[in-house]
Amino acid sequence: MPATVMKDTAAPAGNTNKQAAPQILVPFTRAAHEHIEPMSDVTQAMTATSTALGPYDVPAYGYLRGIWLDVQASGGSGTGVVAKEDSPWSVISEIALIDVNGAPIVGPFSGYDLYLINKYGGYSYGSDPKLSPMFSAVSGTGGNFRFLLRIPVEFSAREGLGALPNANAASTWKLRITLSPGSTVYSTAPTTLPNVRVRMYLDAWSQPAQTDLKGNATAQQPPAIGTTSYWSKTTLPVSNGFNTLRLPRMGSLLRNLIFVFRDTAAGTRAAGDANFPDTPSLYWDTRLLKTYQKDLWRHEMYRKTGYSAALESANGLESGVFFEDYCHDFDGRVGGELRDQYIGTTQSTRYELTGNFLSAGTLTVITNDVAAASEIFVN
Structure with a gap:
C-alpha cells in the first residue's frame, strides 16, 4: 500500500526580501521655528563727530538668519531742518556683522548701503523700507526720524539656506556700528541735535527636536550647512x-x-x-x-x-x-x-x-x- 503524502497546511513564509517603507525626513523649516528676541538697546547723543558703538555680542541661539535694527532719532529741536540726500539712513556711517572667526559677513558699509540691500537684495517682494509703518522721514522741525533695517544672513527663507550655526555662547558673532556726525545727516541741522536710539533684535531658527509629533525624524540643520x-x-x-x-x-x-x-x-x-x-x-x-x-x-x-x-x-x-x-x-x-x-x-x-x-x-x-x-x- 503506497505511503500517504501529507500536505503542509502551514502558511507560507513571508517575503524576506520585502523592504520597509522609507522613513519620512521632515524638512528643516518645517521642524524648526522662527525666533526673534531683543539683543541690545543703546541710546547715544548725535554729535559733531562720529561715535563708535559696540561691538555687541549676538545672542547664541539656534541658526542665525539676520539681525533687525530699529533706529530712532528723537529730542531734536529747531525749525527749517533740511536732510541730506542719503538721510536718514546715513546716520549710520559704518556697520558690519562679524562671524565667530572675526571675518565680516555683511559690510563694512554705510546705513544707506544697507538700505539698498534691504530694498533690492531679494529678501521679500515690495521690501522698500520707506513703506514700513515704522518709517518716519527726517522732520523739518527737530530733525527727528525713524527706520527699520535688516542685516541679512539667510538668503532663502523657504529652506533656511544660508542660515548659520549660532549656538556657542563662548564664541559669538559681533555687530559693530558707528554713528555719523550731524553734518552727514543734515545740510541744515536742527538747533539741538537729537538722541539716536538703536534697538537690535536677533532673527533666528530654533534647533529642531529630533522627531516630530508623529515620530518622524527631522532635519537638524539647514541644507548645505556652512x-x-x-x-x-x-x-x-x-x-x-x-x-x-x-x-x-x-x-x-x-x-x-x-x-x-x-x-x-x-x-x-x-x-x-x-x-x-x-x-x-x-x-x-x-x-x-x-x-x-x-x-x-x-x-x-x-x-x-x-x-x-x-x-x-x-x-x-x-x-x-x-x-x-x-x-x-x-x-x-x-x-x-x-x-x-x-x-x-x-x-x-x-x-x-x-x-x-x-x-x-x-x-x-x-x-x-x-x-x-x-x-x-x-x-
Missing part, C-alpha cells in the same frame, strides 16, 4: 568719458550687484544719475551679458520689484542706483529664485561694467556673493 552669503562694498574711481570698470570680488557665485554712481562736482546721486552712461554694458569673461539703454535697465528694475513711484519716493527707485540680480528665475521677482541663474566665478573671472560717463565720479559696487559648502541648486 553655505554663506556675503555682502561687501568696493568703490571705483570713474573718469569723464568711456570707462571699463572691473569688479574685484570674484571667486564665488554672484547673486546680486548694486551700482551707485555719484559725480565728483556735486558729490550726489542725483547728479550721478544724469551722468551715468546712457547705454552701459555688462561683460562676464569677455562675454557680453547685456547692453541696454539705462531707462530700459530701470524698467527691468521696476518689473522685478514693482517700484513704480517717482525716484526717491516711497515705492520708487533711487537716483543714481542700478541693480543687476541673478535671483529672479522662479517667478521673475528679485528674490524669487531657484539659484539656476547665479553667475559662477573664479579668482581670475573678469566681470566688467563699461560705458561712457558724462562726468568724473565714484562708482560704489555692493556685491552679494554666495560661497556654497555643498550642492545648493534645486533639481
Whole structure:
C-alpha cells in the first residue's frame, strides 16, 4: 500500500526580501521655528563727530538668519531742518556683522548701503523700507526720524539656506556700528541735535527636536550647512568719458550687484544719475551679458520689484542706483529664485561694467556673493 503524502497546511513564509517603507525626513523649516528676541538697546547723543558703538555680542541661539535694527532719532529741536540726500539712513556711517572667526559677513558699509540691500537684495517682494509703518522721514522741525533695517544672513527663507550655526555662547558673532556726525545727516541741522536710539533684535531658527509629533525624524540643520552669503562694498574711481570698470570680488557665485554712481562736482546721486552712461554694458569673461539703454535697465528694475513711484519716493527707485540680480528665475521677482541663474566665478573671472560717463565720479559696487559648502541648486 503506497505511503500517504501529507500536505503542509502551514502558511507560507513571508517575503524576506520585502523592504520597509522609507522613513519620512521632515524638512528643516518645517521642524524648526522662527525666533526673534531683543539683543541690545543703546541710546547715544548725535554729535559733531562720529561715535563708535559696540561691538555687541549676538545672542547664541539656534541658526542665525539676520539681525533687525530699529533706529530712532528723537529730542531734536529747531525749525527749517533740511536732510541730506542719503538721510536718514546715513546716520549710520559704518556697520558690519562679524562671524565667530572675526571675518565680516555683511559690510563694512554705510546705513544707506544697507538700505539698498534691504530694498533690492531679494529678501521679500515690495521690501522698500520707506513703506514700513515704522518709517518716519527726517522732520523739518527737530530733525527727528525713524527706520527699520535688516542685516541679512539667510538668503532663502523657504529652506533656511544660508542660515548659520549660532549656538556657542563662548564664541559669538559681533555687530559693530558707528554713528555719523550731524553734518552727514543734515545740510541744515536742527538747533539741538537729537538722541539716536538703536534697538537690535536677533532673527533666528530654533534647533529642531529630533522627531516630530508623529515620530518622524527631522532635519537638524539647514541644507548645505556652512553655505554663506556675503555682502561687501568696493568703490571705483570713474573718469569723464568711456570707462571699463572691473569688479574685484570674484571667486564665488554672484547673486546680486548694486551700482551707485555719484559725480565728483556735486558729490550726489542725483547728479550721478544724469551722468551715468546712457547705454552701459555688462561683460562676464569677455562675454557680453547685456547692453541696454539705462531707462530700459530701470524698467527691468521696476518689473522685478514693482517700484513704480517717482525716484526717491516711497515705492520708487533711487537716483543714481542700478541693480543687476541673478535671483529672479522662479517667478521673475528679485528674490524669487531657484539659484539656476547665479553667475559662477573664479579668482581670475573678469566681470566688467563699461560705458561712457558724462562726468568724473565714484562708482560704489555692493556685491552679494554666495560661497556654497555643498550642492545648493534645486533639481
